[in-house]
Amino acid sequence: MRLNSIKLSGFKSFAEPTNFLLPGQLVGVVGPNGCGKSNIMDAVRWVLGESKASELRGESMQDVIFSGTTTRKASSRASVELVFENNDHRAGGAWSRFTEIAVKRVLTRDGTSSYYINNQPVRRRDVQDVFLGTGLGPRAYAIIGQGTISRIIESRPEELRLFLEEAAGVSKYKERRRETEHRLSDTRENLTRVEDILRELNGNLEKLEKQAEVAQKYNALLGDTTLKQHQLWFLKRSESEADQARVRADGLQAVNDLESRTADLRHIETELETIRQAHYAAGDQVNQSQGRLYEASAEVGRLEAEIRFVVEGRQRVEQRLATLKEQVGQWATRRDDAQAELETLAEQGEDAEEKAELLAAQVEEQALQLPDLEDALRQAQQKAGEQRATVTQVHQQIQVLAAEQRNVEEQSRQLEQRRERLSADRNALAAPDEARLANLREQLEESQEAASEAGARLHDLQESLPRLDDERRGRQQAVNAESARQADLSARMEALKALQDKVKTDGKLQPWLARHGLDGLQALWTRLQVEPGWENALEAALRERLGALEVGRLDLVRTFASDAPPAKLAFYSPPVAGAPAGDAALPRLIDRLRLHDAGQRALLADWLHGRYTAASLEEALAARAQLRPGESIHVPEGHAVTAHGVDFYAQDSEQAGLLARAQEIDNLEKQLRAQALIGEEARSALVRAEAACADASQRLVAARRDATEAQSRAHELQVETLRLGQLAEQVRARSEQIAADLGEVDALLDDLQERRVTAEARFEELDMQLADSQERHAQLDERVIDAERRVNESREQQRSLERQAQEATFARRSLESRRAELGRAIDTAAQQAGSLASEEARATEELARLSDAAAQGGLQAALELKAGREAALGAARSEYDDLTTKLRASDERRLQLERALDPLRQRITEFQLKEQAARLGLEQYDALLTDAQADLEAVARSIAAGNVRMTGLQGEIDRGNREIAALGAVNLAALEELGTARERKTFLDAQTADLVEAMTTLEDAIRKIDAETRELLVGTFNIVNGHFGRMFPELFGGGNAKLMMTGEEVLDAGVQVMAQPPGKKNQTIHLLSGGEKALTAIALVFAIFQLNPAPFCLLDEVDAPLDDANTERYAKLVAAMSKETQFLFISHNKIAMEMAEQLIGVTMQEQGVSRIVAVDMESALAGL
Incomplete structure (x- = not known):
């Protein structure tokens, strides 16, 4: 299986339809940066199913469509087609029988993405199935983009394992495992739903069993608690009656004691009021004496403060006069020093002025000579540049002509080969059986109709099952709610x-x-x-x-x-x-x-x-x-x-x-009758919903199985029908195409012969022009060198003079600045001396004004007045203190009597409250016993018979009430509901057992797939590790390398690379240089190729980090591996270009639009 051609149209920078013919095993793509070379690699990734825009160097998938330039409109769609030769039938699936496979992908502006195999629409997954186990795919190891080599070697162990899995061909196992896991997930979901129902049902069973027990406990607890409550009320009633009589007698005695003590208190209060009036008069006299003393003390303080202010002011003025005299002397010294320095600087400024004028004249003279020398240099450079351009132009013409001539020879050879292939293809054409094709189409229609019906049934069941389950849950909640409401209504009505x-x-x-x-x-x-x-x-x-x-x-x-x-x-x-x-x-x-x-x-x-x-x-x-x-x-x-x-x-x-209450009882009876009907209807609806849910689950499993089988059968028939139909169409179209192609080949061969003759004549003319241009260029270069030397010498002399002139000017300006600064300092000293003299005169005047003679005389009179008023205050206070003592003694006697009255009043109040509490308690317990219709004689007999005591009786009652309250509402229909729930649980238990058995079967299948995958991965790892250990020294010229598993479980373990180039003992590959990492990654990829060679390999500037020596070893290894694998590589390295059998040049003469020029290297070299 090899790649024959890549057809691009509207993909990224390839705006026009472009056909990359790949006849050889080593095809190189060259061109300047930014011309669109890497777009070829992106196109292959894209057509093989890449769906992530970032992997295609874009932000969205729409970025792959040609977006237009300043002179071209944007394309409305992008199309890429890969044409494979499948003579070895290596492709997967039903397409393996085809000798030629064309995989195509089309994307339009509206986002519609379509896949085709041999012009038949297919799914993205069908395209990926064709290449399963071949090492091909959108992110497989056979497509190595820019920077991918370094990412491979620096990948995490889990990511590196993916390359090993692709090489081992475990894709089909993973797909089977994924389908099995999907079925297992569905089974688990069904089991989870059934278990949820069971958990809910078990909860209801427990509740119903508890409700049955509650009904039995309720009556016993209620009777016992009621009897104890009656006993408690009777005992408290008797206790309240005894307390009332005792408290009434104690209260009368307390009232008599209070009246006796009140008479004594009134006598003491009269005596206390007389003493208090005399005490108020003595207090007023003390306050008046105290006020007069405060006035005398204030006058003494004022005079003393005035004397202190005068003394402190004189001391301050005398200190200021001494400071001013010292500052006057300092400013005089500063003025004399500045005057002497100013005279010295005047002499230095005259010398600096003369030196600056002399250097300025020399700089001006040198500047007049430099332009002539620079003009001479520019003229020489211009003539030399014009001659250099002429030589370059002739060189380019010769190179273009040579490339064109090589291209003509290559095209001639390719056309001859093409004519031979066309003739062979025409003789090998064979049409398929039409009767079989018609039969397959009928079967396909029937299977597609069956698959559509099965899919519709499956879709309906998938949508209905969650709805039925929700309905079942809703019915259960409705049953619970109606039961609770019925119990509430029943309890309310019974109470009323x-x-x-x-x-x-x-x-x-x-x-x-x-x-x-x-x-x-x-x-x-x-x-x-x-x-x-x-x-x-x-x-x-x-x-x-x-x-x-x-x-x-x-x-x-x-x-x-x-x-x-x-x-x-x-x-x-x-x-x-x-x-x-x-x-x-x-x-x-x-x-x-x-x-x-x-x-x-x-x-x-x-x-x-x-x-x-x-x-x-x-x-x-x-x-x-x-x-x-x-x-x-x-x-x-x-x-x-x-x-x-x-x-x-x-x-x-x-x-x-x-x-x-009567009205409410009538309403409650009506509501209970209606509620009973509603509850029964809710329970019936729940039973129906549960049965429907279980039946839908079973039908869903069967429908999913039927749909899978129908889709598989329809897909197989569709592929076979498409294959035969396409084969028939291909035979017809191919016959017509071969005839047209043979005529086109003959016309092209005649045109190429004419171009070959014209090119040879043009070669001789350009050789003569080149020799003459090179001789003239050498002479002009010598003139340019001499002119540059003279200009550089003149510029250096001018820079030296300008530097000296600047230094002289700076020195002169510094002297002038210092002279101005000294002048300002002299003026400042004079101003400060005058200011200090004025301040000294003002201080002397202030010192004369400060005197304390008048204040000293007034102070003595004020002290004598203060002593007299202090004596009057002492006498008033003595009298006031005597009255205060008498008043305090009388008040204490009054307080003692009042404090004695408070306990008596409190006792009377307490007796009144106790008597009232006893009376209310007696009335309360009488009313409680009457309301409860208690038989007092029977209660009294039970107390006497059981020797009942009030202590602890309330705790027993509270405990009984808590136990009754804890029972909650009693459900009288609990037994009937319990039987129905148990019958339903038996059915769900059986369904759970079936689902568990199905899960066990699926899990066994997964374990079997894992075992086969594990065995295949271990074998693959050992073989790849051996190839890697052999290829690493071959690429590095020594050293050693190996692969290591990072975990014990093969299916989950990552793969780690250990590599040590010759002479290095590094412990991790992260210590290697960029070139060493790249070479290590290349060795790993090629080791995987040795195990499962991909039909072709794409390398995008993998040799960029390598030096020449490593590039040569890399090129030799690629050339050796090209016997098994077809290589399409992008490179800027001349050594890598030399190994190519065919070079494809990518240019961008029109901005934003890529075009190609193809050259066969063997034919071109043979023609030289």
Whole structure:
């Protein structure tokens, strides 16, 4: 398998259709930098399937399309085609039977990328399958780009292993392993989904089992906790009753003690007030004396400060006068020194001025001579350059003519060979069987239709399975939510019913009703239906009448006078007609009731006569002016407004809220019936969703298998059909093409003969021109050398004079600057001397003004006044202190009495609080026991029988309540749900076992593939290592090298290169030079070639880092390997160019557009 040609069109800089013919085994590509040589390598990478733009030296894949120049428009598409000769049938897959394979890739501006094999559209993967195991590919070791050699040798061990895998041909094993892993991944996903369902189901099973246990514990815990609660309340009630009597007696004794101590306190307070008034007067006298003393002290301080200021001022002025005298002397000395230096510098400045003028004149004279010498040099250089251009032009003409002549000879030889090949091809053409081709096309249509149907089924199942799984999860969540809601509703309704039953069966009235045979009668509230929101209003209006019992005749009630009911109780007998309607224009409360019994309606109309309704309290207050005596307006909250008052309603007993609870119980019963239906529907939907999910999983596995088999069958038939169809089309087209090509070859041979004769005559003419031009060029070169010498001498002399003139000028300017600086210094000294003299005079005047005589006289008088006021203050303070002592003693006696009263008051308050707490406790526990309908005698007997103590009883109750609360809501349907869940678990367990078995089978297949791959890699590594150890000394002229595995597991281990050139003992290849690294990488690549030679190899400036000696060894090795492998290399090295059998020159005469010129080196050398 060899590469015959590379066809480019619109790819990067190859704007025009360009055909690289590669007839030889060693083809070199040459040309200047930037002409587009490396674009050929990029084209091969691209057509073999490269999809990463950075590997093609671009930012996006659109960069491979010719982007235009200043004179050309951009191309709309890029096309690259590789034409292979496959006589050895080395290509992979169904295309191996073709003797010629054309692989083509086309990319358009809209991003559409298409692949073709023999003009048949294929996938990118099909192109890669053709070259599997051949060492070819977009990033295989057979394509070595710029800098790739150094990257190979410096690659990480894991990256270097990829080259070894490609050489070993394990690509097909990796592909099989990848497909198996994909199927294994799908199986694991299915297993994960089933396990998720199982985990969720196991959680539900555990929950259901726990709920069944909870139902059994609930009743036992509730009964035990209720009994202990009643016992605790009874014990606390008895304790509160005893505490109340004891605390009341202690409180009376404390009140008597408080009244006695209060009388003693009032006597002490009267005595204390008299002493306090005298103490206030003495304090005022002390404050006045203290103020007068402060005034005298302030005057003394002021005079002393004035004297200190005068003394300190005189000292400061005297120090300043001494400093000024010293500074006047220093400035006088500076002025004299500057005057002497100024006279010396005046003499030096005159000498510097004379020297600078003399050097300036010499520089000017030398500058006038230099232009003439430079003009003479330019004229000589111009003539020599013109003659050199003439010689170069003649040389180029001769070289172009020689290349053209070699090209003519090569083209003639190629045309002769082409004519022979065309004749042989025409004789070897054979058309395929048309009947077989038609049969294959029918089979292909059927298989494609089957594959399409299987793919559609697989796609539908892949989309439906996640949806079904989500639906199953949603159904499960719905079942859980509905069960929880049903339990909440049931618990709420049971609690409300228990409360209603408690009201119905009043503990006090029930025995009395049973005794009189009235226990079967229903209370009035059980027959009422109230408009929602008005229950409290009706309860507030009817009060005890809500529990009234209906009797046929009210005369029966007379018999109850001797045996009155033990609690409030009302009876009624329905009247025939109700009371008349009121006169107020307001909504009536009776209208908020829905009654079907006329007697009851008449009764309630009488009871609710004059009772109206309003939406709010504000509205009722606004309408109260319409009410008559005895009438009222009721609001939804139960409050009532009369003409002159407002009654606020509050639920003050257990019977409060009867109607609202009854309404809520009716609503809850309806909701429970609806909720039961909803829960059953949710559970049915869950079962259906789980069954659908499991069935979809099984159908997905089968559909994936069917789709894979159908696609494989369709692909095989498509490849075979394409092959036969293309073969038939190729035979026909090839016959026509051969005839046209033979005619074209004959015409080209005649044209080449005419060009050969013309070129020989032109050779003789150019040889004569070259000899004459070279002789004239030598003479002109000697003239240029003499003129350059004279110009250089003149320039050097001028630079010396200019440097001396600059130095003289600098010295003169420095002297002038110093003289100006000294003048300024003299002026500054004079100014400073004058300023200091003025300051000295001002200081002398200030010293005369400073005197402290007046302040000394005033200070003595102020001290005498201060002493007198200090004596008066001492007397006032003595009197004040005596009164303070008396006041403190009286106040202490008062405080002692007050402190004695506080404990008494606190004791009285404590006794009152304790007595109130005991009373409230007694009432509270009575109410709790009554509300709980506890039998006090039975509770007392249980306490006595069990010797129950209050200590620890509350802890037992709390523990019982916590245990009840911990049980949560009781699910009565737990057993039925538990059976359904267990049946479903059995089905899922069986499905899990099937999936685990499938996973085991796939894992065994992966292990078998790994074993085969491992064996192949080990063998390949040993062979490549041997070739590498042999080729390294051959390229380096000595030394040794080897490959090493970096891990124990062959499939994961990297490959590390160890190389030691002759005379070196380095431990790592990173210590080698760039050329040594490149040569080591070349040895490694060629060692891989020895194992599995690629059909062709592309080398892009691999020899760039090599010196001449290494390049020669490299060239010899490449030439030797070209017997097995075709080489296409790019190089700027002359030694590498010499080994080429054919040179392809890439030029860019038009900016941005690459073109080629091909030369056969053997034919060209044979013609010289």
